[in-house]
Amino acid sequence: MCGICGVVFPKRAARRVNEAALVRMRDVLRHRGPDDSGLFIEEGVGLGHRRLSIVDVAAGHQPMANEDGSLQIVYNGEVYNHADYRVELEARGHRYRTRCDTETIIHLYEEHGADCVRFLRGMFAFAIWDRNKRELFLARDRLGVKPLYYFCADDGSLAFASEIKSLFESGLVKPEINFAALPDYLANHAPSGEETLFRGVRRLLPGHTLLWRDGRIETQKYWEVDFAPCEDLARRKDEDLIAEWAELFRTSVRLRLMADVPLGMFLSGGIDSSAIAAVMSEMVDEPIKTFSVAFKEREANELHYARLIAERFKTDHHEVIVAPEQFFAALPDLIWHEDEPIAHPSSIALYFVSALAEQHVKVVLTGEGSDELLAGYGRYRKTVANLALARRYHRSVPKFLREAIKRRVESLPVRSRTRQKLARTFLCLPAEIESIYFDNFAVFPRAMQSELLAEPTKEAIGTLDPYSEIRRLLAETKAESLLHRLLYADIKTYLHELLMKQDQMSMAASIESRVPFLDYLLVEFTARLPERLKLRGWTTKYVLRRSMKGILPEEILSRRKVGFPVPVGRWLRASFRHIVDEYVLSERALGRGLFAPDFVRRLVAEHAAGANHEERLWALVNFEIWQRRFFDGEEVKIDRRIPIEAMALSAE
Numbered sequence: 215m216c217g218i219c220g221v222v223f224p225k226r227a228a229r230r231v232n233e234a235a236l237v238r239m240r241d242v243l244r245h246r247g248p249d250d251s252g253l254f255i256e257e258g259v260g261l262g263h264r265r266l267s268i269v270d271v272a273a274g275h276q277p278m279a280n281e282d283g284s285l286q287i288v289y290n291g292e293v294y295n296h297a298d299y300r301v302e303l304e305a306r307g308h309r310y311r312t313r314c315d316t317e318t319i320i321h322l323y324e325e326h327g328a329d330c331v332r333f334l335r336g337m338f339a340f341a342i343w344d345r346n347k348r349e350l351f352l353a354r355d356r357l358g359v360k361p362l363y364y365f366c367a368d369d370g371s372l373a374f375a376s377e378i379k380s381l382f383e384s385g386l387v388k389p390e391i392n393f394a395a396l397p398d399y400l401a402n403h404a405p406s407g408e409e410t411l412f413r414g415v416r417r418l419l420p421g422h423t424l425l426w427r428d429g430r431i432e433t434q435k436y437w438e439v440d441f442a443p444c445e446d447l448a449r450r451k452d453e454d455l456i457a458e459w460a461e462l463f464r465t466s467v468r469l470r471l472m473a474d475v476p477l478g479m480f481l482s483g484g485i486d487s488s489a490i491a492a493v494m495s496e497m498v499d500e501p502i503k504t505f506s507v508a509f510k511e512r513e514a515n516e517l518h519y520a521r522l523i524a525e526r527f528k529t530d531h532h533e534v535i536v537a538p539e540q541f542f543a544a545l546p547d548l549i550w551h552e553d554e555p556i557a558h559p560s561s562i563a564l565y566f567v568s569a570l571a572e573q574h575v576k577v578v579l580t581g582e583g584s585d586e587l588l589a590g591y592g593r594y595r596k597t598v599a600n601l602a603l604a605r606r607y608h609r610s611v612p613k614f615l616r617e618a619i620k621r622r623v624e625s626l627p628v629r630s631r632t633r634q635k636l637a638r639t640f641l642c643l644p645a646e647i648e649s650i651y652f653d654n655f656a657v658f659p660r661a662m663q664s665e666l667l668a669e670p671t672k673e674a675i676g677t678l679d680p681y682s683e684i685r686r687l688l689a690e691t692k693a694e695s696l697l698h699r700l701l702y703a704d705i706k707t708y709l710h711e712l713l714m715k716q717d718q719m720s721m722a723a724s725i726e727s728r729v730p731f732l733d734y735l736l737v738e739f740t741a742r743l744p745e746r747l748k749l750r751g752w753t754t755k756y757v758l759r760r761s762m763k764g765i766l767p768e769e770i771l772s773r774r775k776v777g778f779p780v781p782v783g784r785w786l787r788a789s790f791r792h793i794v795d796e797y798v799l800s801e802r803a804l805g806r807g808l809f810a811p812d813f814v815r816r817l818v819a820e821h822a823a824g825a826n827h828e829e830r831l832w833a834l835v836n837f838e839i840w841q842r843r844f845f846d847g848e849e850v851k852i853d854r855r856i857p858i859e860a861m862a863l864s865a866e
Contacts (some may be wrong), residue, residue: 216276217243217264217721218288218362219375220341221384222350224258224429227369231260238383240264243376245551246290246721252276254286259343259350263288268473268577268726273312280320281309284345287320290376291338291360292728294469299333323351328423331436335469335734339418341374350426356437356734357583358420358710361717365415370429377718378415378553379844387414389844393674400663400833401656401680403557404711411554411840420710437734441693441702444742452760455747459739460761466733467493470579477577478503480567480727481531482778483519485770486581486590489758490730492765494579495527503574504529507567509536511781522767534570536563538785542793545836546850550843551722552715555836559780561715568723576725582716583731586701586709587740588755589748590775597651598697598749604640604650616641629824647688651700652681657829665813683707697745783828786835787821793852794818794831797838806841809834 219239223229233255240251240262247264254261254277263276277286296315299322304310308321315336322330323342328351337359342351352374354362364374365387373384381387392413395405408416418424421437447455467490471477479494481487481504494502506520517533524531541562548565549556556562571578585591607616620642626633636642643649653659658666663678672678684703691702713729720727730736740748740757747757759771786794797803799818804811814834821827842848 216266216290217246217376218290218341219243219380220261220288221373222259222426224370227371231255235383235385236260236262239375239380242380242383245724246376248724250275261286261288261341261343266724266726268475274314274316276316278316278320280324285320286343287316287340289316289319289338289340291336293319293334293336293338294472295335331423339376348428352418352424354418354420354422356421357732359713359729359732361714362418363415364418366431372426378410378412381415396675397663397678397680400658403657406683406707439702439705439737439741441691441698441741443694447742448744452747455743456757456760459757462736462739464493466730466736468497470728470730471497473577475577476575478505478571478575479579481506481520481523483516483523485755485758486584488523488766488770489762490579490581491523491527491529492762501528501530504531505567505571506533507536507563509781519770522769526767532570534566536566538790542790542852545852546839546843548722549836549840552718555840557711558715559782559832560778561719563778564719565722568720568725572723572725578725578727580716580727580729581731582712582729583709584755584758586704587731587737588758589697589701590754592775593655594697594700595749595752597700600640600650601696604645607640608645648681657833666809668807668810671808695745697749782832783826786831793835797835798831803838
């Protein structure tokens with residue numbers, strides 16, 4: 215795994231690359247590649263690279279050139295099928311100097327140009343400079359496992375990098391809030407689509423390429439996940455489809471064992487990581503090194519399940535227990551690593567388990583992607599059921615009676631669990647996806663954002679529509695069923711944010727993470743599977759559970775989805791209330807004028823009194839720390855940090 219960056223200027227700009235700035239761009243990414251570094255500079259272009267050596271450790275220095283030096287590449291990722299093309303490429307006259315996948319990419323580009331990406335099976339983000347054509351080609355893997363950001367200046371100059379902070383070192387762009395992306399962040403944990411929270415900074419979308427030619431850019435989509443109904447698969451027996459899915463999954467795991475360095479896996483004890491452990495254990499000779507994380511609080515400690523799997527497959531198991539003091543002490547630095555506010559508190563735990571794993575291995579396998587492919591989240595089945603019942607309810611029950619039922623629900627005590635549950639169903643919500651899905655699962659839904667945002671902020675934003683990108687995705691997919699439309703949109707948005715969390719938190723500890731559930735051939739097959747093999751009644755991930763029957767313990771197979779519990783709401787209500795006081799309620803925080811003070815104070819008071827505003831307070835705390843780091847230039851410190859060595863425990 216690596217960090218890449220670069221700048222390119224059009225001829226008319228007559229600008230030379232500032233080597234010192236390029237070095238700063240490269241070295242701010244040192245955590246992504248502590249093993250090696252390199253630069254390439256010639257007229258109008260500069261490329262930088264930091265390397266975490268995984269394959270052909272001794273060779274593989276980047277930037278790397280083709281045989282005649284006309285092409286230069288900087289590359290981040292792993293292409294698992296690169297050796298499949300080597301014989302053919304050598305037969306066509308290409309000369310290899312290493313065993314690295316980097317060379318295969320550059321030779322495929324020589325042969326196929328932009329279509330080279332269609333041959334690559336893996337995770338990648340790379341840039342190729344063509345000296346003869348004076349073109350810069352950027353590409354990103356199909357699912358967006360590896361990040362790639364860019365900024366295009368008014369004069370056509372372009373800067374790109376694996377992380378946003380690197381772009382700021384280029385001198386082409388300064389950090390400014392992108393108000394247009396703020397509603398999306400407040401509702402959906404993070405901006406969707408190309409936008410980031412920094413004005414002018416974009417991400418190259420998954421499955422896309424970008425071609426820069428003398429100040430002009432053109433982006434192209436080269437891959438799409440297709441949820442269109444497949445009659446052939448619908449007619450086949452479940453047993454046959456499950457067997458084929460299981461074989462694709464096994465192949466994906468096997469491919470991701472490619473490495474010349476030690477590797478292991480993150481083990482949560484859920485069905486996803488347990489399935490990887492089961493398959494992986496059959497393919498390696500030594501015990502798998504597994505790593506788990508939990509918090510001291512009982513409700514946030516599920517190590518029992520991880521230990522169950524570790525014992526079942528005789529892994530070399532390691533654990534880390536995180537105290538709330540450590541959690542909050544790490545938060546400011548991890549926001550810097552993330553570049554944007556951290557969407558999910560579980561990201562902090564991911565960093566700590568990555569830091570633990572880094573003491574033993576350089577590569578880990580993780581379970582991201584299964585929920586979005588196989589309908590693992592409860593919100594899918596709730597939304598499908600809610601919308602179906604809502605339409606029948608509105609057709610068959612008179613309006614006066616519906617309004618009376620709604621008033622009865624709203625008359626229940628505010629803290630009543632019955633009221634809280636019923637208020638999020640068809641009994642109280644309009645029969646439309648905006649209310650039953652978008653608003654129902656938003657951090658700050660539309661009505662609440664109208665109260666939260668100060669008037670100047672609303673004016674800067676313009677139209678307050680936090681769901682425009684998700685709505686567009688739901689409309690563009692070829693999927694016919696509601697469930698498949700929701701999965702398609704989440705693969706493009708929610709999953710993308712989870713992958714950025716996975717990448718940036720693991721790379722903060724200089725460790726590479728690989729995601730077997732997101733092999734693109736497995737994804738394509740899974741997308742076309744009938745719904746009955748994903749969500750069957752109330753059973754989620756049906757094909758995965760069936761394929762693991764008799765392999766995983768029944769306790770794991772029947773375990774309900776719980777996510778990764780982090781008791782941050784309780785912490786912010788009690789012993790860490792001072793964090794809310796400083797980063798949400800302080801004169802400095804409210805004085806920025808972005809949010810309405812009265813609403814913010816009421817939100818905090820309600821949470822202190824027992825209401826659950828955990829996600830909302832988390833978003834506001836993160837947003838303020840993010841501003842202090844990137845706009846105020848402040849080294850934010852919360853309490854003290856405890857060395858990772860003091861926390862590592864062994865389950866042996």
